[in-house]
Amino acid sequence: MKKQKNIFNWQADRSKYPEKKKNGKLDIDMSSGKFVKLWQGPNHPGITGNMSLELTISGDEVVEAKTHVGYLHRGFEKLMERRLWIQCFPTCVRMCVAEPDYNEYLLAKSAEELSGIEIPEMAEWLRTLVLEMARLQSLLRTVPGQAGTLSLGVGVQWGVYLRDLVLDLFEELTGGRVYHMYIIPGGVRGLLPDGFKKRMEEVLKKIDEFVKNIENLMFNNIVFKKRTIGVGYIKPSWIDKYGIVGPNARAAGFKRDVRKDYPYLKYNELDFEVTSEKDSDIFARSMVRKKELIMTIDLIRQIMAKMPKKGDIKAPTPNVLHWKIPKGETYVRSESSRGEYGFYTVSDGSKTPRRINLRGPSYTHAISLLERMLVNANIADVHSIMVSLQTCPPEIER
Amino acid sequence: MAIKDILTPFTAWKKVFNEPVTIKDPFNDRPGAERYRGFHKNELQTCIGCGSCEEICENEAIDLVAVKGYETKNGDSGLRPMVDYGRCCWCALCVDVCTTGSLTLSNEYTWVAENPDEFRFVPGAENKAWDKNELGWKKPVPNYEFYGQKRVKMEELSPEERDHSFIEIIKGYSKEQAQLEADRCVECGICIATCPANMGIPEYIKAIREDDMEHGLKILYETNPLPEICGRICTHKCETVCSVGHRGEPLSIRWLKRYIADQVESAEYKRILGTDGIENNGKTVAIIGSGPAGLSAAHYLSLMGYKVTIYEQYAKAGGMMRYGIPEYRLPYDQIDKDINYILSLGVNIKYNTKIGKDISLAELRDKYDAVFAGTGLHLGRSTRIPGTDHEHVYQAIDLLNKITEGKEIHVAEKIVVIGGGNVAMDITRSLARLQNQKYGKVQIIATALESEENLPADVEEVIEAREEKAIINPGWGPQYIEIENGKIKGLHVNKCLSIFDEEGRFNPKFDENNKNFFEADMIVESIGQGMDIAYITEDIKSELEFGPRGRIVVDENFQSGAKWLFVGGDIIQGPDVIHGIANGHKAAYGIDNFLKNK
Amino acid sequence: MENIIKDIQNRFEVSDIVNQRDNITFVTCEKEKTIALITHMKKNLGFKHFVLMTAVDWIEDGLFQLTYILNNPKKKLDVAIRTFISRENATMETAHKLWKQVSTYQRELKEMFGIDFPGSPRVNESFILEGWNDIPPYRRDFQTKEYAEKTYFPRPGRKTNDPSEYMKKNMS
Incomplete structure (x- = not known):
């Protein structure tokens, strides 16, 4: 690997192994005694869900990494092929625990687009709100979670508390804390409860305070900086090569955001700038996520101010018990807190989907990219790097 | 790298004196939110066990089970949902689809039991702690529906x-x-049991959705060989129990049936229904009367290979459907469409042949292997008040008969109709039309004992009659007809206070101080019809058993005491078309059984 | 978008063009030309971002549909390329050289649909289903419910009633 400039903790390849064979391939011979296999996971507390890394190490350096998934496979895509369209709606949420709402939205949007249904304005606003709340609760776990990988657990506890307050709001609005099952094909399942705005503002104020505290705790912390700046570097040229999206791409200077580039719901009526950083290391990615957190708070405030007070929440749909969606296919995407999250949906004109395929950001991040990034990394940095990609294993294997 | 980076993280220490945010007693301090999706509640009195919750449940967590104290009855299967919480995912789709709105979720989310089977129970039937919780998920209102609540409006003239x-x-x-x-x-499928013919309603409606008229027609003919007729004038008891009708308007089941029959050309029937070349089994059955019961029996008997002969007293087939129901409700070509198909199966029909006059019942008994009598109610009943013997006092049924036959009838300028049933509406509206043709205006009053809300006629009949400028003035009891110089002056009525006495017998009470007079020069009585079974001679009668009001007693196969004689239709059950059809169908199987075992 | 579609229409004879939205178009390409088309789109037309690839089983036609969705981040356009391959001995040319993550997709397709991509790295390694010996489970002829009933155990004592059957029984 080439030496990187201006990144002060970077150390080039430290070990002399593995040597290169004549044909250019690495000579990793496990019987040589120079290498050790180290399994990390599948039960790792740093990520939401189970995934394991098969590391080949030499000294404290990783020379080869392989991602193993399959601990969470429930075959949701297949299960949805055997269910009515409406029945897919409680199924799809489980494809990503961290932010189930994107699944709901994308399924609903696909069904609506393929059957030509327009949803009421009020429902669009409520969907936008729920998707931003989902991002908020996800980031409240991820931003301090990065420090958590370096044993700085205080921020994680603050974050988890605040996340629970957001979940309280979800509970009020949707009736569920984690799986909200709120965005239904055709609309949403309820208006804002009385006094919701006030309670939302109270929580947002606490999160404002949290952002200040986390600034002091993490981002102005010598240990955190030492362990993250220059570590887990993603070359800008890798962005398209590996299919990197979301904050991971934005931290490398790519101002790509589905909300801005392909506006959906009410995002073109909201005022926001796509966040970005240049350094493309763990610290930069953390910074991007912190900025996103601030932006999300702002977006929620904007949504609450702009949202109409009343309105229909659901468009009339055919009887859900025998709703047939016309033959066709589509791809719809949204920006989850991890990046482009999309559903490729095929209908054959019957009561059940022909195929629903989820394009989750972790699919590319945690496998091909992570396997590449871990080469030459110090084993102590492995989980930091993994968490900095904000991996969500359930969306890899669905 | 600055000294700041070493010091600032320590600012977190200032939080060490903060109050903990933990909830001290989560079992009591933290009830679920107003919309929380916790354990199910079900108002068992309101629930009708339609099974929509089971249908929509993506996890197959719901079973429909019998619950003590809830009997199967019209519009209620008597079943109630049982939830398996080992499978439930608390999505509340079952609540949102619930046809009656009985099913909700409570906000209770903590419950511990040692036996896993306790997590499978019938909500509402087991006195759970949360059954009285006000909070919890309910179907959002308004305009949040999983299926249309409003009928598609039927266009009419x-x-x-x-x-x-x-x-x-x-x-x-x-x-x-x-x-x-x-x-x-x-x-x-709640409607199926209520339909006297047990028609496969959900399945033929499904055929409409899938635009498969041939399959739809097959389903119709499985239980009902007169779909064009029933699709127009059925009393649609099914619609009164339709589960969709609990929160919205029930499905227009009758019009949907008509739609299927209307779509198929009569020339196609035999091909679609596969009734070409039925093998004759050599046995013969005589049927008296070509009304719905007779035609239905003829149809199913023919399919089974019997040689069927119908004896009809009038010149055309159809009985009350043709001679009782006005053409604006049931056009004659539609009657012909249904009947011609049945006749095309090899049914022989002898018109203008009255049993007891042209041929005796005993002769039929000797000539045929079995006889089915569906002779209907053709004798008009009279109020027998003073003045009813006047020549311009008519029986509705006689007038309707004549209108069908195209005969001229007496139409006066001012008419009063006594009666509040569908036949009364039929004659009122028919006469209104004739008045319009003759005088250019309508002057007809229909009066009945029953009050407005208890009128036996279909609501739409009353509404439409009024739209046609007939006056419907219910709640009066006729006392006498005033006649002056041999001409009718009108009808004297008293306000009707009650129709039945405490024992439920017909015994109307009138208010002597509240009188009224309806001017008229013609009066029509339409208070019901009786049967004319004079064709059953004494020797045969002696074999039969008679129940209350002189009804012939039959078994579940409509077989009478005289084993060769089967009886059905209005003289047994009803009166309406669909009972007739159902009777005829069952009698056909009864006859088949009887002849096979003979 | 129009120009792009015209360009690939001329060069690769794509058919069944469906403009699903303003910024996404679905096209069908012959199996042999597909990888060339994708390469062309990446190299010359700016479709640098590989969104996804997956398969759809059209068992009734005996075909697998492979769908590649490509994105042009500058112009903010998507083109989805469908190609149909036979379900019998399903094989497709590998595209792993174009994007790094493609090999993962191909590995999954091999496992879940049984579509082979000769030359794709680690394509034969199991991806999700270690020790699977049934037919590839995402094929339409794999019956999930049957499998679940065979593999797991249903709760004993459960039985349900159909309302109309139950009513017929109790009311006649």
Whole structure:
């Protein structure tokens, strides 16, 4: 690997192994005694869900990494092929625990687009709100979670508390804390409860305070900086090569955001700038996520101010018990807190989907990219790097 | 790298004195939110066990089970949902789809039990702690529906377009309208048991959704060989129990049936129904009367290979359907369509042949292997008040008969009709049309003992009669007809206070101080019809058993005491078309059984 | 978008063009030309971002549909390329050289649909289903419910009633 400039903790390849064979391939011979296999996971507390890394190490350096998934496979895509369209709606949420709402939205949007249904304005606003709340609760776990990988657990506890307050709001609005099952094909399942705005503002104020505290705790912390700046570097040229999206791409200077580039719901009526950083290391990615957190708070405030007070929440749909969606296919995407999250949906004109395929950001991040990034990394940095990609294993294997 | 980076993280220490945010007693301090999706509640009194919750449950967590204290009855299966919480995912789709709104979720989310089987129970039947919780998920309102609540409006002729003639009022659904209406069906099947003929309603509605008219027609003919007729004038008891009707308008089941029959050309029937070349089994059955019961029996007997002969007293087939129901409700060509198909199966029909006059019942008994009598109610009943013997006092049924035959009838300028049933409406509206044709205006009053809300006629009949400018003035009891110089002056009535006494017997009470007089020069009585079974001679009668009001007693196969004689239709059950059809169908199987075992 | 579609229409004879939205178009390409088309789109037309690839089983036609969705981040356009391959001995040319993550997709397709991509790295390694010996489970002829009933155990004592059957029984 080439030496990187201006990144002060970077150390080039430290070990002399593995040597290169004549044909250019690495000579990793496990019987040589120079290498050790180290399994990390599948039960790792740093990520939401189970995934394991098969590391080949030499000294404290990783020379080869392989991602193993399959601990969470429930075959949701297949299960949805055997269910009515409406029945897919409680199924799809489980494809990503961290932010189930994107699944709901994308399924609903696909069904609506393929059957030509327009949803009421009020429902669009409520969907936008729920998707931003989902991002908020996800980031409240991820931003301090990065420090958590370096044993700085205080921020994680603050974050988890605040996340629970957001979940309280979800509970009020949707009736569920984690799986909200709120965005239904055709609309949403309820208006804002009385006094919701006030309670939302109270929580947002606490999160404002949290952002200040986390600034002091993490981002102005010598240990955190030492362990993250220059570590887990993603070359800008890798962005398209590996299919990197979301904050991971934005931290490398790519101002790509589905909300801005392909506006959906009410995002073109909201005022926001796509966040970005240049350094493309763990610290930069953390910074991007912190900025996103601030932006999300702002977006929620904007949504609450702009949202109409009343309105229909659901468009009339055919009887859900025998709703047939016309033959066709589509791809719809949204920006989850991890990046482009999309559903490729095929209908054959019957009561059940022909195929629903989820394009989750972790699919590319945690496998091909992570396997590449871990080469030459110090084993102590492995989980930091993994968490900095904000991996969500359930969306890899669905 | 600055000294700041070493010091600032320590600012976190200032939080060490903060109050903990933990909830101290989560079992009591933290109830679920107003919309929380916790354990199910079900108002078992309201629930009808339609099974829509089971249908929509993506996890198959719901079973329908019998619950003590809830009997199967019209419009209620008597079943109630049992939830398996080992499978439930608390999505509340079952609540949102619930046809009656009985099912909700409570906000209770903590419950511990040692036996896993306790987590499978019938909500509402087991006195759970949360059954009284006010909070919890309910179906959002308004305009949040999983299926259409409003009927697709049936287009009909406006009163001005229809009140001069006898052309059909109802236009029938277009394909688009029919499919939209069919889409509202939740396929629960609650209606099937209430339909006297047990028609496969959800399945033929499904055929409309899938635009498969041939399959639809097959389903119709499984239980009902007169779909064009029933699709127009059935009393649609099914619609009164339709589960969709609990929160919205019930499905227009009758119009959907008509839609299927209307779509298929009569020339196609035999091919679709596969009734070409039925093998004759060499046995013969005589049927008396070509009303719905007789035709239905003839149809199913023919399919089974019997050689059927119908004896009809009039010149055309159809019985009350043709001679009782006016053409604007049931056009004659539609009657012919259904009947001609049945006749095409090899049914022989002898018109203008009255049993007891042209041929005796005993002769039929000797000539045929079995006899089915569906002779209906053709004798008009009279109020027998003073003045009813006047020549311009008529029986509705006689007038309707004559109108069908195209005979001229007496139409006076001012008419009073006594009666509040569908036949009364039929004659009122028919006479209103004739008045319009003759005088250019309508002056007809229909009066009945029953009050407005208890009128036995279908609501739409009353509404439409009023639209056609007939006056419906219910709640009066006729006392006598005033006649002056041999001419009718009108009808004297007293306010009716009650119709039945404490024991439920017919015994009307009138208010002597509240009188009224309806001017008229012609009066029509339409208070019901009786049967004429004079054709059953004494020797045969002696074999039969008679129940209350002189009804012949039959077993569940409509077999009478004289084993060769089967009886059905209005003289047994009803009166209406669909009971007749159902009777005829069952009697056909009864006859088949009887002859096979003979 | 129009120009792009015209360009690939001329060069690769794509058919069945469906403009699903303003910024996404679905096209069908012959199996042999597909990888060339994708390469062309990446190299010359700016479709640098590989969104996804997956398969759809059209068992009734005996075909697998492979769908590649490509994105042009500059112009903010998507083109989805469908190609149909036979379900019998399903094989497709590998595209792993174009994007790094493609090999993962191909590995999954091999496992879940049984579509082979000769030359794709680690394509034969199991991806999700270690020790699977049934037919590839995402094929339409794999019956999930049957499998679940065979593999797991249903709760004993459960039985349900159909309302109309139950009513017929109790009311006649």
